[in-house]
Amino acid sequence: MAGVARARLAEERKAWRKDKPFGFHARPEQNEDGSVNIMKWKCYIPGKANTDWDGGFYPLTMEFSEDYPAKPPKCKFPGGFFHPNIYPSGTVCLSILNEDEGWKPSITVKQILLGIQELLDTPNDKSPAQSDAYVCFTQRLNDYRKAVRKQSLQYPPPN
Structure with missing residues (x-):
């Protein structure tokens, strides 16, 4: 199965290079020896x-x-990321990343x-992953929007 995951990821990488959405970055990390770790990708998602x-x-x-691709990847923002559907650890809560819900290979x-x-x-207010952001989003929308705009300043474009 390991060969299947790595072959699929090599294809994904090639497809990404040809047709990536504007402003997005995604590439496999490098190991200390300079080799590519196809199993862990560093990405940036533009707002x-x-x-x-x-x-x-x-x-x-x-x-x-x-x-992979029988099981979805684990996707994580930095810990403490402010969003109702992001766990305090940074893990993204999204149906297409859940093998028991919306994931398809x-x-x-x-x-x-x-x-x-x-x-x-x-x-998705039906699937909260952190209480602070969820309560703020559902009960104090203006405060939520201010917190989001403040957070955006913490993540300037990558070099």
């Missing part, structure tokens, strides 16, 4: 234009198991990253 997330480039890691890295970008501005 959608004309939203409270606009201007931020949000760092995300994608960790793939040897069971045909879902691509590009689709995952676009789905996470969409989730940023349109939280």
